[in-house]
Amino acid sequence: MRRRDLVLSALLAGMPLTARAESEGLVLGAWRDPAGADHAGGFLPRDGRTPLDLKLAARAHGFAAHPTRAEVVVFGRRPGWEALVADLARGALTHSFAPPEGRHFNGHGLFAPDGRLLYATETRFEDGAGLIGVYDAADGFAHVAEFETGGRDSHDMRLAPDGSALVVANGGILTHPDAPRANLDPAGMDPSLVHLDPRTGRQVHAARFAPGMNRLSIRHLSPIPGGTAVAMQYEGDETARMPLLAVQRGTGELQPLDLPEHLRAACRNYIGSVATDAGGKVVAATSPRGGLAVFWDLGGARALGAVRIDDVCGVAPSGRPGGFILSGGQGALLEVDARRLVPKPLAGPRGAWDNHLLRVG
Template identity: 35%
Template sequence: MQRRDFLKFSASLLATGLSHQALANPADSFRVYSASDSGQRLNRLSIWESTSNTAQHYPIPFRAHDILPFADQQRVLAFGRRPEMQCVLVDTTGNADGRLIDAAEGRHFYGHGCFSADNSTLFTTENEYDEARGVIGIRDATSLEIIGEYDTYGVGPHDIHLMPDGKTLVVANGGIETHPDYGRRKLNIETMQPSLVYIDVASGKKLDEFRLSDHKLSIRHLVVSKRGDVGIATQYQGDTYREQPHTLVAWQPYGKALQEIAIPAPLTQSIRGYMADIAFDEQNQVLAVTAPRGNRLTLWDIEASKLIQEVELSEPSGVQYLAGKQQFIVSAAKGDLTAVHLQHGRVTTQTLFTDADTAWDNHLVIA
């Protein structure tokens, strides 16, 4: 981005962003952070407040993928959706310009990041594209300057989470080779090798690695339980008109083997091999995974290892479990935020917010 364009972006950010009041009752109030596009295809960071039922929007210079709020809930990092050379730090109080964060030379970001247990360090998934090598970028969380890097022991790292022990990172190596010279073209479908890798935070040493039975299942997104179980949402890179994957969701109980959950054939045909975001209800032991191409939220019983519900929603995108209200919050590309409540095998839904001018992107964060 040129300096002139960056100054225009910063001025727009200050003009549009509004200050936020502290949540009056944390038990009943919450805030949803997500990337979104407007009806005019303007790229934004959007924040919806449950108390006022209003959304505030902050312009950003590219389409974002995942969102990472800082502990103060006022500064927010937005990661580029496409392979992107920058991420952007947004100050939602309007007290500072939006700050663009550049990837290191020869690298691009891959859409996700997480903080260390003490919030002092930022870890980002990146691609060293000339060597097709997955990298975890390590930055000081205050200055956002690069202080190191780790190998991800795979290709195309996408999602990354800190495990509950505070000492281990879990990385979804999607397995897909990309290069900026070829846009979004996937360069290695026939030879791709996705992997789930656990890495020691202190040393960068690989602690363990797991793979699915089908090498065309790109491991994209993860959810981690309080105990350290890991849920996996995948995207099939084969020809879904000629072949159907036997699974798109997997579960790894803490310290045990990776378990693939069989998917009914009619469902995999309708969702075209594409799962987006993933969340976990610890009380009911249920995974929720959005399938935007199939217009549904899928619910999976972990103990029975099977699909239990399909909830029809128009182009669902992000999902996260709100434990205080015992419900999943689901965003949609059509502008809705929906609460999905599961109790005794019965699903109820409630539309919390709708705005046809807000196309929510594939992830949301609740604070």
């Protein structure tokens, strides 16, 4: 484990959470406070209280919430060398775990529906292969299996709506921890959205865009009724006209969503996160480069509009149909109704928010 790269360091060991967790409606996220310290935790949008506040050594990225007990796993930013496990009910960190030698976490993971296993996206940095690491949540998160994803740069991951498959975004980017933010082989990119059998890792299906769109990295996912919403980032000319959102129904082909050109162009070929509302009818996507959050009506197959928020990236359902919580790297923390498009400020932690939010309960 490399100290210079460690995202969540041993300095966290034994550090208490600030209060007993209240998981109903809790929104998890990561932020950097005005003094420059990194945090991960949760706040309650209804009143702004922050019952969870973990002080970190560096930036966190994604979260995995246990489906049946008050437990959450925090992943660091890629390349991640350690993940933290927090018991939300007791308000305490329990332990940490690391990937096997020669692998690093890619910032995202999820639990199996019964909570027994945790799946984490990883990279084998010897050859850049994308992997899913499988960890036993009932045995201290011991590493028990490993699946190849059939591509490079496995990043976000979701369960298929019926729970039958792991849906994995292979971003297609060759990386190495010695140059963690560099695309080492842009011409050789081959992004894909793959469905894996969660028991065996067998690839059930793979979907790709046309060969000429091979630099369109598939990054983040959100479940929708009967399928998956897909968000992309283009590893090429910012002015190129590329689709940035798509949907997949079942194991069908990737169907790009036709955003109005002024919104698509304003996103500067980069979507940072995507979420679906509580009613399963509206998708929100954020572009930190464009300072824009856009909303799409799945039933009407049309854009509802957008709101401008500096450096916006984090997005999660608010719990109300059409409602979303949004956070930005310049400190914004807002609730937006996708049909009214009037941001409402929320109380909560103050600081520069990182990439993702996750609503628990």
